[in-house]
Amino acid sequence: MKEFELINRYFKGRGITRRDVNLGIGDDCALVTVPQNCQLAITTDTLVAGVHFFDDIEPRALGHRALAVNLSDLAAMGAEPTWVSIALTLPSIDQQWIEELTDGMHEIAEYFNVQIIGGDTTQGPLSITICAKGTVPEGTALCRNGAKVGDWIFVTGPLGDAGLAIESRKQGLTIEPEHLKHIKKRLNFPTPRVAAGQVLRGLASSAIDISDGLLADLGHILNMSQVSATVNIESIPTSDAMKASLGFEQQLPFILNYGDDYELLYTVPDSNKSMLDVKLRQYGVEAICIGQIKSGEGQIDLLHKGEKFTFKHQGFEHFSKDLS
């Protein structure tokens, strides 16, 4: 199958058709219209086989995940996702596999009303690079540098599940079937917190998505905002699967260091705290407070039942982690 036939077959004329897309797949470029008084938010992320996912991942999950991690970055800015470009590098053409992969992409794209406006397919070692775009009303984007002393620190959901799914396979941990199912779903079909991100505009002072782990990503906010933080470990939400599978100490690397769940981490001024819960609940998202911003220069003090707690920081980093 020739390159442009592959794009035509699996992407052109399929999925969402947005009115702000003036020209979709099939020319040298796509053409889109950004609404007046909106800024365009742009992010790009690559997923490489054996680095970001197991080689034998089900293709539908890979399609979902590749889009989800990019939409999560838009969510963390409070942007509304609008359009994505997809660059696929495939070792060979397995039509069934590609069909399932693109089904996974179309499903999540439709769910979030996102149009696939362009793509490129090339032969080579399996990887997917997506460039996702979204719009945000001028001046309302959630940045990393807005956290202020006294702000409360929140997350949108349980942490560590995706990491537990990865390590349970790599290390051969024994996990109850129902819990294994849950954490695998969290790894393979993460939900980018798009609605929550948009609700947080005007409420949150800063936001980031947890892709590299809570401590690493909180560190980014602290460094950019030139503040410090205390985090109450026992306030960090975890799933039933996590609680049932691991003891307190064992959970810590997953909760604090692993990312890949794509929950949002954000800070809220005290004056907005009461509004937050009401607004987020309308979108089925809980506001879970895990700590507070303090003055300082990027330090994170962990507290456990009010006592200082020592834990070796170690964020997830590419060029060091190997799934294969």
Add this chain to the structure above:
Amino acid sequence: MKEFELINRYFKGRGITRRDVNLGIGDDCALVTVPQNCQLAITTDTLVAGVHFFDDIEPRALGHRALAVNLSDLAAMGAEPTWVSIALTLPSIDQQWIEELTDGMHEIAEYFNVQIIGGDTTQGPLSITICAKGTVPEGTALCRNGAKVGDWIFVTGPLGDAGLAIESRKQGLTIEPEHLKHIKKRLNFPTPRVAAGQVLRGLASSAIDISDGLLADLGHILNMSQVSATVNIESIPTSDAMKASLGFEQQLPFILNYGDDYELLYTVPDSNKSMLDVKLRQYGVEAICIGQIKSGEGQIDLLHKGEKFTFKHQGFEHFSKDLS
């Protein structure tokens, strides 16, 4: 070196700073402002080692080329390039190599006043995916579907040089040193026809960049426009290097089938033909007429000195060509 340090070191705070970039590298997304009454043009292209370039390519050329092929797509729409996102997948960290690669990127980005607004670096087999964005005044973009019967067919420059450079290495052809230097430069440091593309707004009825070869890319225009064409082979411009290195018959696969020179192919109504040369010359680009649009359904008739000429069409396709 950690991932975000790599982005910070080689991209953040370097290169062009555009006023329409509200937030550059360093947050979950970049934020940019699209001018009123402009559409946004978006394209994405991946270059994979061993498929789109020789494994031992000089990194500065790779950086240039990766950006150039994307800017060429913007040129073919008549768009003004504005911002690019760069996703780098590297097998390992060789600082000197990365420095030269990113130097090559920054050089061409600066030349075209393009800001690098985001990136991702991951470990894996060498490849580069770029998503390039540009702006074009509403309704003036050059599409592939506008060619009309009677329009003249033009190219912006000599064809076949890049292909000759590739095949001379693969097949071990003997080429004079000065000519070899020329074709290698055409392969490694192609010039996207950005200025020409913008000049062609309002003059050309359709345009495309020749990445897959003249016949394949003209075929795209013909199919989208539902017309046919005649092409005068002897009118197709070639370099001195090509003329000196190969006989007429030998040149044909390079001129007709190879792409990779990133010249523009475009059609112009007879009424605009006289304007064309004057306008393009101001930007140092020649208007070279190679044929005419006829009625029909996507056929290309080749003429040689007025006589019908038979040549087996065979466009460049990924999944079939192998540089390694």
